[in-house]
Amino acid sequence: MKKKVHLGIFGLGTVGTGVVELLLKRKQMVGDCQVVLEKVAVRHKRKKRAVSLPSSLLTTSPEDILRDPKIDTVIEVMGGVNPAREIILEALRRRKNVVTANKALLARAGSEIFKEAMENDCYLGVRASNIASYRLIESLSFSPSRISKLVGVFNGTCNYILTEMERKEEDFSTVLGRAQKMGYTERDPSDDVDGYDTAHKLIVLLGLSLGYFPPLGSILVEGIRNISPLDVIFARELGYRIKLLAIAKIQGNDLEARVHPALLPRDRGLARLEGIENGIELRDEVGLEIGMQAPGAGKYPTATAILEDLICVARGRKLAFPSDKKKLSLRGMGGIETQYYLRLSALDEAGVLGKISCVLGEHGISIKSVLQKGRDEKKRKSVPLIMLTHEAREENLQKALKRMEKLPVVKEKPVLMRVEEGIF
Amino acid sequence: MKKKVHLGIFGLGTVGTGVVELLLKRKQMVGDCQVVLEKVAVRHKRKKRAVSLPSSLLTTSPEDILRDPKIDTVIEVMGGVNPAREIILEALRRRKNVVTANKALLARAGSEIFKEAMENDCYLGVRASNIASYRLIESLSFSPSRISKLVGVFNGTCNYILTEMERKEEDFSTVLGRAQKMGYTERDPSDDVDGYDTAHKLIVLLGLSLGYFPPLGSILVEGIRNISPLDVIFARELGYRIKLLAIAKIQGNDLEARVHPALLPRDRGLARLEGIENGIELRDEVGLEIGMQAPGAGKYPTATAILEDLICVARGRKLAFPSDKKKLSLRGMGGIETQYYLRLSALDEAGVLGKISCVLGEHGISIKSVLQKGRDEKKRKSVPLIMLTHEAREENLQKALKRMEKLPVVKEKPVLMRVEEGIF
Numbered sequence: 001m002k003k004k005v006h007l008g009i010f011g012l013g014t015v016g017t018g019v020v021e022l023l024l025k026r027k028q029m030v031g032d033c034q035v036v037l038e039k040v041a042v043r044h045k046r047k048k049r050a051v052s053l054p055s056s057l058l059t060t061s062p063e064d065i066l067r068d069p070k071i072d073t074v075i076e077v078m079g080g081v082n083p084a085r086e087i088i089l090e091a092l093r094r095r096k097n098v099v100t101a102n103k104a105l106l107a108r109a110g111s112e113i114f115k116e117a118m119e120n121d122c123y124l125g126v127r128a129s130n131i132a133s134y135r136l137i138e139s140l141s142f143s144p145s146r147i148s149k150l151v152g153v154f155n156g157t158c159n160y161i162l163t164e165m166e167r168k169e170e171d172f173s174t175v176l177g178r179a180q181k182m183g184y185t186e187r188d189p190s191d192d193v194d195g196y197d198t199a200h201k202l203i204v205l206l207g208l209s210l211g212y213f214p215p216l217g218s219i220l221v222e223g224i225r226n227i228s229p230l231d232v233i234f235a236r237e238l239g240y241r242i243k244l245l246a247i248a249k250i251q252g253n254d255l256e257a258r259v260h261p262a263l264l265p266r267d268r269g270l271a272r273l274e275g276i277e278n279g280i281e282l283r284d285e286v287g288l289e290i291g292m293q294a295p296g297a298g299k300y301p302t303a304t305a306i307l308e309d310l311i312c313v314a315r316g317r318k319l320a321f322p323s324d325k326k327k328l329s330l331r332g333m334g335g336i337e338t339q340y341y342l343r344l345s346a347l348d349e350a351g352v353l354g355k356i357s358c359v360l361g362e363h364g365i366s367i368k369s370v371l372q373k374g375r376d377e378k379k380r381k382s383v384p385l386i387m388l389t390h391e392a393r394e395e396n397l398q399k400a401l402k403r404m405e406k407l408p409v410v411k412e413k414p415v416l417m418r419v420e421e422g423i424f
Numbered sequence: 425m426k427k428k429v430h431l432g433i434f435g436l437g438t439v440g441t442g443v444v445e446l447l448l449k450r451k452q453m454v455g456d457c458q459v460v461l462e463k464v465a466v467r468h469k470r471k472k473r474a475v476s477l478p479s480s481l482l483t484t485s486p487e488d489i490l491r492d493p494k495i496d497t498v499i500e501v502m503g504g505v506n507p508a509r510e511i512i513l514e515a516l517r518r519r520k521n522v523v524t525a526n527k528a529l530l531a532r533a534g535s536e537i538f539k540e541a542m543e544n545d546c547y548l549g550v551r552a553s554n555i556a557s558y559r560l561i562e563s564l565s566f567s568p569s570r571i572s573k574l575v576g577v578f579n580g581t582c583n584y585i586l587t588e589m590e591r592k593e594e595d596f597s598t599v600l601g602r603a604q605k606m607g608y609t610e611r612d613p614s615d616d617v618d619g620y621d622t623a624h625k626l627i628v629l630l631g632l633s634l635g636y637f638p639p640l641g642s643i644l645v646e647g648i649r650n651i652s653p654l655d656v657i658f659a660r661e662l663g664y665r666i667k668l669l670a671i672a673k674i675q676g677n678d679l680e681a682r683v684h685p686a687l688l689p690r691d692r693g694l695a696r697l698e699g700i701e702n703g704i705e706l707r708d709e710v711g712l713e714i715g716m717q718a719p720g721a722g723k724y725p726t727a728t729a730i731l732e733d734l735i736c737v738a739r740g741r742k743l744a745f746p747s748d749k750k751k752l753s754l755r756g757m758g759g760i761e762t763q764y765y766l767r768l769s770a771l772d773e774a775g776v777l778g779k780i781s782c783v784l785g786e787h788g789i790s791i792k793s794v795l796q797k798g799r800d801e802k803k804r805k806s807v808p809l810i811m812l813t814h815e816a817r818e819e820n821l822q823k824a825l826k827r828m829e830k831l832p833v834v835k836e837k838p839v840l841m842r843v844e845e846g847i848f
Contacts (some may be wrong), residue, residue: 022568022710030568031746135714136559142739144446144454144731272692286446286724290559291717293848300710307568315566315742320735322455424717 003314008065011078018303033314101128107200125309131297132278142320156276156296194223202246211322222260269422281423334395339419427738432489435502442727457738525552531624549733556702566744580700580720618647626670635746646684693846705847758819763843
C-alpha cells in the first residue's frame with residue numbers, strides 16, 4: 001500500500017528550495033512514501049530561483065493552499081512570526097498536517113500551535129527547528145523521564161565568531177565583519193549574535209519536553225557582542241573556552257532557563273565545538289546522559305529534517321505532546337547558583353586583592369583562583385585582576401559587584417561571566 | 425482518553441527488575457499512559473529479588489503470558505537466543521507488541537522478527553538494544569536519507585579496559601582481572617572483549633537503517649584480547665588512542681561492515697570516550713552528521729529506553745522498517761581501504777628500513793611516518809619499528825605483511841592495526 005502525501009509549501013527561500021530539490025531528485029518518493037507537490041506559495045511568481053518549477057505550481061495567494069481540500073500537509077518555511085502564525089493555525093484548523101522550521105514562531109506561539117494540532121488530530125513536525133538535536137527532538141516530547149539538565153550550543157554564527165576570536169585573537173567586530181563579507185551571517189546578525197536564535201531553540205526544546213514554553217521575555221538572553229578578546233585569552237589561560245550557551249535545569253517544579261556566554265572547561269564536550277558546529281548535552285531524571293553534535297544547519301540538513309517529518313506524516317504518526325505538565329515556576333536569575341569569572345581593572349598596589357576578597361567574603365562568595373597580570377603600560381598603575389569563584393548565588397554576586405565598583409582601587413566596571421559545567 | 429497497556433514481562437534479571445522498579449515508582453503511569461503489569465515469567469518463582477511482587481504475578485510458564493488475550497504487549501528481557509526467539513515470534517503471531525533489548529537475538533534473527541511484526545501490524549521496540557544511540561535508533565528506520573558512514577564505540581567493558589590499559593600502562597589480562605573482581609564485567613567476558621556484543625549492535629543498527637541485517641559470520645569481528653600495552657603506548661606517542669570500533673560505510677549498493685580495534689586521532693570524537701562511555705558518529709547521504717555519546721548501559725538507562733518503547737506502544741505508534749531496501753552487497757575485507765599501523769620487531773642494522781619500505785612499495789603502499797625506538801636491551805639487536813601508512817587496500821597490505829614476515833631482518837610476526845578517521 002502506497003503512503004501518499006499531498007503537499008503545499010509556503011516559502012521558497014533557501015530551505016524551501018532545498019526541500020523541492022530533494023523531492024525532485026527523489027522523484028517525489030521519500031522512503032516508501034509518495035509526496036505529491038501540489039502548490040508552492042511565494043511572494044513573487046517571476047523571481048529567478050535555483051529550482052525550476054512549472055508556473056502552474058506557484059501561487060502568490062496562501063488561500064490557494066489553505067482552501068485546497070486535496071492538500072493534506074503543508075510545510076511552512078517562509079519564516080517570521082506573521083503571517084506564518086496565522087497560516088499555520090488556519091492549516092491546522094482545516095485539518096492539514098504542518099511541518100515547520102520556524103523556531104522564532106514556535107518560541108512565541110508554541111503552546112497555541114501544539115494545542116491546535118492536538119485538537120485537530122494533526123501531526124506537527126518541528127524536527128528542522130533545531131538541527132543540533134533533530135534526531136532527538138521528537139523523542140523529547142514523549143520521553144518517560146524528564147530532562148534534569150540541558151546545555152546547548154545552538155547558534156553556528158556565534159560559535160564561528162567565538163572560535164575565530166580565540167584562534168586569531170581578534171575582536172568581535174573584526175570577525176563579524178569578515179563573516180558578513182563571506183556570507184556566513186545574515187545581513188542583520190542581531191538574532192544570532194544577541195542570543196535570540198539560541199533562546200528560541202531552547203524554548204522550543206523545553207516546550208516539547210515539558211509542555212511549557214517559557215516566555216521569551218522572562219528568561220535572561222545575553223549575546224556575545226560585548227565579549228572582549230582579553231576575556232577570550234584569559235579564559236584560555238585558565239583552561240576554558242567561551243561559548244554562547246543555552247542552559248536549562250529542572251528540579252522538582254523549579255525551572256531555570258537562560259542564554260548567555262559562559263566559560264566551559266576547554267577540552268571536553270561542547271567546549272570542543274569548532275566553527276559553525278552545534279551541540280547539545282542532556283541529562284534526565286534517571287541519570288541517562290546524551291550528547292549530540294552536528295555541523296551547522298544548512299539548506300540540505302534542514303531540508304532532510306523536514307523530509308523526515310513528511311515520512312512521519314505519511315506513516316500516520318500521531319503527534320505526541322506532554323499533557324501531564326506539572327506546574328513549573330521559572331526561577332529568577334537572582335536565585336541561580338553557578339561559578340563566576342570576574343575581571344577587574346585594579347590599582348597595582350599592596351592590599352588591593354585583600355580589599356576585593358573582603359567584599360566577596362562578606363557576600364559569602366569564596367575565591368577559587370586568582371590570576372594577576374603584569375602592569376599594563378598604557379593605564380598607569382592599573383592591572384587586570386582575574387578571579388574565578390566557587391559556586392555562589394547570583395544575587396550575592398551582583399551585590400558584591402556593585403560594592404566593588406565603588407572601591408577606589410577598582411578602575412573600570414568589572415567584567416562578569418558565568419562559568420558552567422557541561423555534562424560530558 | 426487514557427492510553428492503556430496490559431503488560432507481560434519475560435525475565436526478571438537486572439533490566440527486568442529495573443523496569444518493574446520504575447513502573448512501581450511511577451504507579452504504573454508512564455507519561456500519560458497507564459501500564460498494567462499483568463504477569464512476569466521467571467525461571468524460579470521463589471528466588472530472592474531486589475523488587476517484591478505478589479507471587480500471583482509471577483509464573484514459570486511463558487504460555488501464561490502468550491495465551492493471555494488480555495496482555496497486548498510483552499517485554500522480553502530474558503536474554504539469549506533461545507527460547508527468546510520463539511517467544512517473541514509467538515507473541516507477534518498472537519498480535520502482541522514486543523519490546524526487547526536482546527541485540528544478540530536481533531542480530532541473528534532481526535529480519536525474521538521485523539517481518540513478523542510488520543505482518544501482524546505490531547510494534548517492535550528495540551530502543552534498549554543500543555544505549556549509545558537509543559534516541560536515534562528508531563529514526564534510523566525511517567530517515568529519508570541513508571547512512572553513508574557510521575563509526576561506533578558500543579561496548580563499555582572494552583572501552584573501560586582500553587582506557588585503563590593506557591592510563592596505567594597495564595596489560596589486557598591485568599585490567600580484565602580487576603574489572604571482573606569489581607563486577608564490571610560478566611563472568612564470561614568473551615561476548616564483550618571478543619567484539620561480538622559490538623558486532624550485534626552494529627548489525628541491528630544496519631538492519632534498522634537498511635532493511636538488511638548482515639550475517640554475523642560474514643563480517644570481520646576482532647576483539648581486544650591481543651592488544652599489547654606496547655601498541656597502546658606507541659599509539660599515544662603518535663597522537664592516537666586505540667578503541668574497539670564498529671564501522672560501516674555505504675557507497676551505492678556496496679556495504680562495508682566490520683568490528684575491530686583501531687587507532688583514532690586522540691583529541692576528538694569517539695577517541696575521547698573514557699571508561700564505560702559509549703558513542704556513535706553518523707554521516708548520511710546528504711552530509712548530515714550526528715554524534716552521540718552516552719554513559720554505559722545500566723539497569724536504569726536500559727529500563728528507561730524500554731519505557732520509552734512502551735509509550736510508543738500506548739500511543740499507537742506504527743512500526744517503521746525500511747521496505748525499499750536496495751540489494752546491498754557486502755564488501756570483503758580484502759577490498760577495504762584504510763590507513764594502517766604496523767609494528768615490526770626488526771634487526772637494528774643499516775638498510776632494514778629500506779628493505780621493509782621496499783616490500784611495502786612493491787605492493788603500492790606508501791609510508792606516512794616511521795617511529796624507530798631505541799634498542800631493546802633484552803632482545804639483542806632487535807628493536808620495535810613502527811610505521812603508519814597512507815590509505816591502502818587491505819589485500820595489498822596483507823600480501824606485503826606475508827612477504828615481510830619472511831624477511832630475515834624481521835624477528836617476530838608483525839602487529840597490524842587499522843587507523844580510522846571518525847566523523848567529528
